[in-house]
Amino acid sequence: MTRYSKVIGTGAYLPPNIRTNEQISETVDTSDSWIYERTGIKSRRIAGPNESAASMAEIAARLALDAANCDANSIDLIIVATGTPDRVYPSTGCLLQQRLEIKNCVAFDIQAACSGSIFALSIADQYIKSGAAKTVLIVGTEICSRIVDWSDRSTCILFGDGAGAVLLSASNEAGILSTHIHSDGEYEDLLYCPNPQVATDLNKHETGVINMRGNEVFKVAVNTLGKIVDETLEANNMDKSDIDWLVPHQANIRIIMATAKKLKMSMDQVVVTLENQGNTSSASVLIAFNEAVRDGRIQRGQVVLLEAFGAGFTWGSALLKY
Numbered sequence: 001m002t003r004y005s006k007v008i009g010t011g012a013y014l015p016p017n018i019r020t021n022e023q024i025s026e027t028v029d030t031s032d033s034w035i036y037e038r039t040g041i042k043s044r045r046i047a048g049p050n051e052s053a054a055s056m057a058e059i060a061a062r063l064a065l066d067a068a069n070c071d072a073n074s075i076d077l078i079i080v081a082t083g084t085p086d087r088v089y090p091s092t093g094c095l096l097q098q099r100l101e102i103k104n105c106v107a108f109d110i111q112a113a114c115s116g117s118i119f120a121l122s123i124a125d126q127y128i129k130s131g132a133a134k135t136v137l138i139v140g141t142e143i144c145s146r147i148v149d150w151s152d153r154s155t156c157i158l159f160g161d162g163a164g165a166v167l168l169s170a171s172n173e174a175g176i177l178s179t180h181i182h183s184d185g186e187y188e189d190l191l192y193c194p195n196p197q198v199a200t201d202l203n204k205h206e207t208g209v210i211n212m213r214g215n216e217v218f219k220v221a222v223n224t225l226g227k228i229v230d231e232t233l234e235a236n237n238m239d240k241s242d243i244d245w246l247v248p249h250q251a252n253i254r255i256i257m258a259t260a261k262k263l264k265m266s267m268d269q270v271v272v273t274l275e276n277q278g279n280t281s282s283a284s285v286l287i288a289f290n291e292a293v294r295d296g297r298i299q300r301g302q303v304v305l306l307e308a309f310g311a312g313f314t315w316g317s318a319l320l321k322y
């Protein structure tokens with residue numbers, strides 16, 4: 001009998017503090033209309049001074065556990081995707097394990113920038129399918145606001161903070177149908193965030209903020225996400241019309257619309273959260289997935305395509321039957 005990874009619970013957390021386009025335009029040369037037209041974003045959430053990737057992850061994870069009616073101690077693997085960990089080490093996964101008071105599980109972080117949650121889903125699926133794990137908690141959690149240069153109008157308008165979680169369990173019922181992940185390190189210069197603490201003589205002048213050549217990233221993202229859609233459908237011998245929902249990474253509404261067009265999907269079948277959240281990097285896909293599960297749009301038995309693209313470049317998809 002095939003062993004699948006089935007979604008048994010989802011959760012998300014967004015900090016209450018809102019930063020609008022109007023507020024940003026008070027400090028850099030931009031406007032609400034420019035930001036909204038070019039990105040689809042109106043506002044984003046900003047974590048409070050006492051919040052961290054781990055504290056936000058805990059709230060999202062507890063909501064996913066509650067939704068699944070699952071005890072934290074039945075988790076045997078935690079995978080946290082983050083580019084803004086609380087500490088260099090221990091991993092945010094271990095900090096989350098401590099917060100959830102789980103004594104006996106494996107926990108680690110993965111770093112795949114905005115594609116982190118898709119990479120985590122792929123890893124979790126391999127563990128579950130092979131029988132190495134039964135219940136896996138995945139969290140994408142990011143405090144992008146602390147690595148954004150708030151004087152750079154080309155990046156500070158884009159990002160926001162938040163966490164999304166999904167709980168997977170081994171099941172005989174169809175769940176994750178396939179995952180596809182890719183990396184190409186050639187594109188480092190188009191999108192990166194230095195770590196000044198470990199700088200060499202060559203890069204010690206750099207500060208720890210997001211650097212992005214947005215327009216070039218945009219073009220590669222649209223092209224690559226189109227290809228991953230084809231790859232995913234082909235691997236499952238499926239047609240575009242078999243997909244009920246697209247849950248894309250929330251970087252830019254124009255990128256999302258291009259992927260929907262490629263799938264010949266109406267925007268009514270696409271989960272879009274970026275208008276009031278911005279790009280929450282590795283958290284974005286799981287936050288969007290949680291929203292559409294909780295408001296009843298995504299129903300049991302439906303086919304959902306999740307996809308993301310980020311620094312590295314990294315990109316990937318997960319096709320699942322909810």
Ligand code: UT7
Nearest residue numbers: 029030034038114153154157214215217218221251252310
């Ligand atoms: O999540 C990880 C992956 N990241 C992404 O997928 C992000 C992809 N990139 C994007 O979303 C878009 O490229 C941006 C929203 C970042 C920029 O939009 P764009 O349409 O690609 O604009 P652009 O970079 O080509 O810039 C066009 C103009 C430039 O002025 P000039 O040179 O034409 O005079 C920019 O200086 O817009 C200017 N500009 C702005 N103007 C007002 C750049 N940022 C702003 C701003 N407000 N905030």
